Amino acid sequence: MPAVNAIGLTKADYKGAPSTLCQGCGHNSILSQIIAALFEMSVRPEDVAKFSGIGCSSKAPTYMLSRSFGFNGLHGRMPALATGALIADRTIKGIGMSGDGDTASIGMGHFKHIIRRNMPLVYIVANNGVYGLTKGQFSATADKGLRLKRQGENPFMPIDICMEALASNATFVARTFAGDPKQVKALLKAAFHHKGLAVIDIISPCVTFNNRPDSRYSYTWAKKHEIPLHQIDFVPPEKEIWLDKGMEPGEIRDIRLHDGSVVVLKQVDKDYDPTDRFGAIKAIEESYKQNVLLTGLLYIDPEAPNLFEILDLPEEPLNRLTEDRIKPGREMLDQINAEMFAA
Amino acid sequence: MSQPMPSSAPVAERPAVVNDFSITVGTINGTGSQTSNLTLLRALFKMGIPVSGKNLFPSNIQGLPTWYTIRINKDGFLARRDEHEIVVAMNPATADEDLAKVVPGGVYLYADHLRPREMREDVVYYKMPVRKLARESGAPPKLRDYVANMVYVGVLAWLLGIDLDAIHAALAYHFHGKASAVDLNYKVVQMAYDWAAENLEKQDPYRVEPMDQTRGLMLTDGNTAIALGSLFGGLQFLSWYPITPASSVAETINEYGPRLRRDPVTGHKTYAIIQAEDELAAINMAIGAGWAGLRAMTSTSGPGISLMSEAVGLAYYAEVPVVVVNVQRVGPSTGLPTRTQQGDITFTRFLSHGDTEHIMLFPAEPNEAFEFAWRALDIAERLQTIVFLMSDLDLGMNHWMTKPFQYPDQPLDRGKVLWEEDLKKWAEEGRRWCRYEDVDGDGIPYRTVMGNRYPGAAYFTRGTGHDECARYSEDPDVWVRMTMRLKKKYREGRKYLPKPVVETMDGAKLGILAYGTTDPAVQEARHFLLRDHGIPSDYLRLRAIPFHDEVKEFLEKHDKVVVVEANRDGQVAQLLRMEYPELATRVISHSRSDGLPLTARFVLEGLLAHV
Ligand SMILES: Cc1ncc(C[n+]2csc(CCOP(=O)(O)OP(=O)(O)O)c2C)c(N)n1
Ligand code: SF4
Numbered sequence: 001m002p003a004v005n006a007i008g009l010t011k012a013d014y015k016g017a018p019s020t021l022c023q024g025c026g027h028n029s030i031l032s033q034i035i036a037a038l039f040e041m042s043v044r045p046e047d048v049a050k051f052s053g054i055g056c057s058s059k060a061p062t063y064m065l066s067r068s069f070g071f072n073g074l075h076g077r078m079p080a081l082a083t084g085a086l087i088a089d090r091t092i093k094g095i096g097m098s099g100d101g102d103t104a105s106i107g108m109g110h111f112k113h114i115i116r117r118n119m120p121l122v123y124i125v126a127n128n129g130v131y132g133l134t135k136g137q138f139s140a141t142a143d144k145g146l147r148l149k150r151q152g153e154n155p156f157m158p159i160d161i162c163m164e165a166l167a168s169n170a171t172f173v174a175r176t177f178a179g180d181p182k183q184v185k186a187l188l189k190a191a192f193h194h195k196g197l198a199v200i201d202i203i204s205p206c207v208t209f210n211n212r213p214d215s216r217y218s219y220t221w222a223k224k225h226e227i228p229l230h231q232i233d234f235v236p237p238e239k240e241i242w243l244d245k246g247m248e249p250g251e252i253r254d255i256r257l258h259d260g261s262v263v264v265l266k267q268v269d270k271d272y273d274p275t276d277r278f279g280a281i282k283a284i285e286e287s288y289k290q291n292v293l294l295t296g297l298l299y300i301d302p303e304a305p306n307l308f309e310i311l312d313l314p315e316e317p318l319n320r321l322t323e324d325r326i327k328p329g330r331e332m333l334d335q336i337n338a339e340m341f342a343a
Numbered sequence: 344m345s346q347p348m349p350s351s352a353p354v355a356e357r358p359a360v361v362n363d364f365s366i367t368v369g370t371i372n373g374t375g376s377q378t379s380n381l382t383l384l385r386a387l388f389k390m391g392i393p394v395s396g397k398n399l400f401p402s403n404i405q406g407l408p409t410w411y412t413i414r415i416n417k418d419g420f421l422a423r424r425d426e427h428e429i430v431v432a433m434n435p436a437t438a439d440e441d442l443a444k445v446v447p448g449g450v451y452l453y454a455d456h457l458r459p460r461e462m463r464e465d466v467v468y469y470k471m472p473v474r475k476l477a478r479e480s481g482a483p484p485k486l487r488d489y490v491a492n493m494v495y496v497g498v499l500a501w502l503l504g505i506d507l508d509a510i511h512a513a514l515a516y517h518f519h520g521k522a523s524a525v526d527l528n529y530k531v532v533q534m535a536y537d538w539a540a541e542n543l544e545k546q547d548p549y550r551v552e553p554m555d556q557t558r559g560l561m562l563t564d565g566n567t568a569i570a571l572g573s574l575f576g577g578l579q580f581l582s583w584y585p586i587t588p589a590s591s592v593a594e595t596i597n598e599y600g601p602r603l604r605r606d607p608v609t610g611h612k613t614y615a616i617i618q619a620e621d622e623l624a625a626i627n628m629a630i631g632a633g634w635a636g637l638r639a640m641t642s643t644s645g646p647g648i649s650l651m652s653e654a655v656g657l658a659y660y661a662e663v664p665v666v667v668v669n670v671q672r673v674g675p676s677t678g679l680p681t682r683t684q685q686g687d688i689t690f691t692r693f694l695s696h697g698d699t700e701h702i703m704l705f706p707a708e709p710n711e712a713f714e715f716a717w718r719a720l721d722i723a724e725r726l727q728t729i730v731f732l733m734s735d736l737d738l739g740m741n742h743w744m745t746k747p748f749q750y751p752d753q754p755l756d757r758g759k760v761l762w763e764e765d766l767k768k769w770a771e772e773g774r775r776w777c778r779y780e781d782v783d784g785d786g787i788p789y790r791t792v793m794g795n796r797y798p799g800a801a802y803f804t805r806g807t808g809h810d811e812c813a814r815y816s817e818d819p820d821v822w823v824r825m826t827m828r829l830k831k832k833y834r835e836g837r838k839y840l841p842k843p844v845v846e847t848m849d850g851a852k853l854g855i856l857a858y859g860t861t862d863p864a865v866q867e868a869r870h871f872l873l874r875d876h877g878i879p880s881d882y883l884r885l886r887a888i889p890f891h892d893e894v895k896e897f898l899e900k901h902d903k904v905v906v907v908e909a910n911r912d913g914q915v916a917q918l919l920r921m922e923y924p925e926l927a928t929r930v931i932s933h934s935r936s937d938g939l940p941l942t943a944r945f946v947l948e949g950l951l952a953h954v
């Protein structure tokens with residue numbers, strides 16, 4: 001008997017079409033963790049919608065959550081598409097899946113602006129430092145000096161997704177690695193409960209085009225160089241927080257989210273404050289100097305108002321409002337006509 | 344230069360010209376002359392005289408020359424004219440150019456700080472002490488340039504007989520009754536009026552007289568009409584990016600929205616407006632919203648449409664309802680960004696790569712713009728596709744006389760949307776639902792929208808090849824089947840679009856086909872073609888693409904159909920020839936694009952050349 005969650009669903013209920021991505025592609029493991037996270041949190045797949053752009057990473061949503069609505073849109077435009085759609089029903093939680101090409105090149109403007117609007121959405125960048133679907137061109141996150149078969153050597157500095165997010169005042173910024181499934185899952189859970197836009201930059205190796213051991217985006221390199229900022233636990237709203245016995249104060253930090261759930265960060269570096277934006281930027285900069293992959297919840301502001309609040313939308317789904325609530329009455333038009341300049 | 348002018352040399356006694364002439368005002372952009380011009384327009388309208396006003400402005404915030412031309416016509420012909428009977432010159436830089444515009448026997452009313460190089464013998468001059476009066480008005484120095492423009496309003500009032508009470512009413516409207524502003528401006532008008540009465544001697548034949556031809560009408564612009572039409576049509580989502588001449592559509596929605604569209608139940612807003620980061624975002628947001636079941640719209644102009652083209656193909660192929668308002672301006676490229684054109688027709692017809700075709704609506708005046716705005720939302724949801732509402736700068740930004748907006752009496756058409764209870768019913772009836780299946784044989788499938796929790800309601804939308812059940816497919820037969828169904832939907836869907844308006848005259852052999860804002864020029868040209876040349880004509884005013892059968896019948900009925908358009912290449916003429924190759928030789932294109940609304944004279948020349 002397969003395990004059943006609190007709402008009586010099995011993991012199979014969260015699955016999608018069989019994956020057509022390469023064997024071993026990082027994107028596949030991200031999918032598994034999304035499925036596991038939603039299963040464990042007992043989220044109804046019907047309460048989720050998935051959005052993506054174009055790329056191998058953007059194809060991935062097809063291979064999960066077939067009971068959820070999904071829209072695979074245009075290259076780079078996922079943020080805009082998801083924004084318009086999710087405004088229609090605030091009770092739906094959105095997952096946006098993008099790639100480094102999709103986000104850091106063609107869609108960079110939309111990425112920055114969805115962050116600025118603090119649109120409620122889990123924004124995943126499956127970052128492999130390369131264009132997978134078009135077969136191995138440099139992406140904007142590719143390491144300087146990376147050599148690719150038909151590209152030669154990359155002469156440009158990479159764009160760092162998390163830095164960009166922080167610069168745009170993101171309210172949730174995390175970096176993780178597809179080879180660290182536990183952390184990916186914990187961050188996904190936290191992101192899912194974040195009130196605004198949650199950026200998760202997931203190093204997701206492309207085994208076909210960018211997995212040489214010296215590439216920062218390879219399994220080998222990332223495994224060897226990953227330095228987690230902390231161990232993350234997510235405690236859903238209804239659960240009591242259980243603390244490890246014998247842990248010294250200062251080694252643990254919990255962050256309460258708007259719905260009462262708590263992100264528990266354990267074994268924290270005493271000096272790291274995930275609510276300090278400049279501290280986060282500095283830590284990332286430092287990680288490049290030290291040639292390590294810094295992972296974890298880099299920054300969070302759990303209180304900032306989200307786009308739905310800013311737009312003053314009702315809690316009820318906008319797309320279910322009946323005609324009498326969206327069409328003004330005849331007397332209103334009479335009034336307006338009367339206000340126009342008339343003879 | 345000293346004054347070489349034959350100061351108000353006596354002009355031969357001429358019969359009075361009453362309620363039939365044009366006034367053109369040349370000013371400097373950014374000096375507030377729009378208030379004066381609108382005041383004139385409104386005052387004349389208030390007197391019951393048919394008027395139109397066209398703002399011919401540069402792409403500039405301050406400093407460049409700008410003109411406003413008011414046509415006064417007792418018979419209600421309100422197209423722009425090239426003849427300027429009365430020219431008001433306020434801009435030193437265009438003093439000579441403006442003088443050259445005056446028709447022989449016309450009036451040149453100029454500010455006394457202007458120095459026209461040469462004076463004309465065949466023009467009546469009046470000189471206004473603009474700065475002196477502005478100074479004496481007691482206006483604070485920083486407002487003096489603004490109120491200076493009220494001087495010509497006052498002088499014209501004396502010269503032409505414009506009712507001062509009507510001017511006061513116009514000012515009160517303009518300043519929302521704000522007494523200090525109304526009083527200051529009116530004071531200048533009154534001072535200028537008194538000065539003129541004292542110091543000028545009327546030498547020209549132009550006069551206005553009260554009429555009763557504007558009763559029951561109002562003055563408004565097409566962008567306001569579209570904004571209000573969409574709000575009364577249940578608009579729920581608007582995304583936009585600023586661009587002249589479309590911005591005021593969104594800005595007007597922004598202004599009226601809170602008042603019209605607070606939820607009676609919760610007090611929250613029942614719509615969302617997002618000023619997007621660019622038009623790529625604007626269209627993709629609107630597509631997301633339309634897909635999720637909102638009445639969605641984006642408003643833009645040509646450059647924005649160019650950016651939207653990839654997404655337009657997505658909406659077409661994935662069958663997402665969305666309305667795109669295109670307030671057309673002059674292209675290609677940045678072109679003449681503050682001038683008008685009907686230039687995006689062929690482009691829009693086939694917009695996006697691959698096999699695409701799109702619906703366009705062509706409103707001709709504000710009332711119709713209001714109606715087409717709510718209808719466009721209905722049509723988009725009914726046909727599950729993208730609908731282009733093709734306005735232009737002339738309609739969008741100029742003031743037009745129009746009937747009060749008509750309340751949309753029919754219920755909103757939300758199209759074939761299945762909610763939980765509908766799917767339940769289908770299941771009970773043993774019917775299978777597939778997103779892209781042509782159940783009714785009209786090419787229009789049924790859709791569910793995000794948030795529908797019924798088992799099996801969710802589906803995956805994609806711009807890639809898909810079959811009837813929205814599954815990914817690269818099967819050649821499936822592709823053909825799906826795209827041929829789209830074609831069928833487009834053809835069959837014509838019945839939801841506004842039909843052309845056909846006006847006939849007895850014994851007419853000549854046909855005229857036009858659309859949108861060329862209507863006033865066409866109407867006037869037909870009148871003079873009959874009156875002065877004895878040639879009757881039939882007229883089809885196109886209101887939508889794809890063409891209804893009436894269009895074909897019109898071509899069949901007339902050996903020659905002159906297609907009048909404000910673009911260089913005769914874009915609708917091209918589409919007609921393509922659609923009806925067997926009738927192509929009957930299609931005669933008469934088109935022009937110079938950035939200005941077409942004149943009746945231009946239209947008439949074209950008609951005469953082909954009879
Ligand atoms: C407008 C447009 N330009 C180019 C492409 C071609 N294209 C498809 S996927 C892709 C890059 C995807 O890279 P990334 O987002 O990193 O995804 P990955 O495949 O690496 O997961 C490109 C350029 C496209 N689909 N659309
Ligand atoms: S090409 Fe690379 S990114 Fe694409 S599926 Fe294969 S491994 Fe993944």
Ligand SMILES: [Mg+2]
Binds near residue numbers: 055126128130
């Ligand atoms: Mg990539």
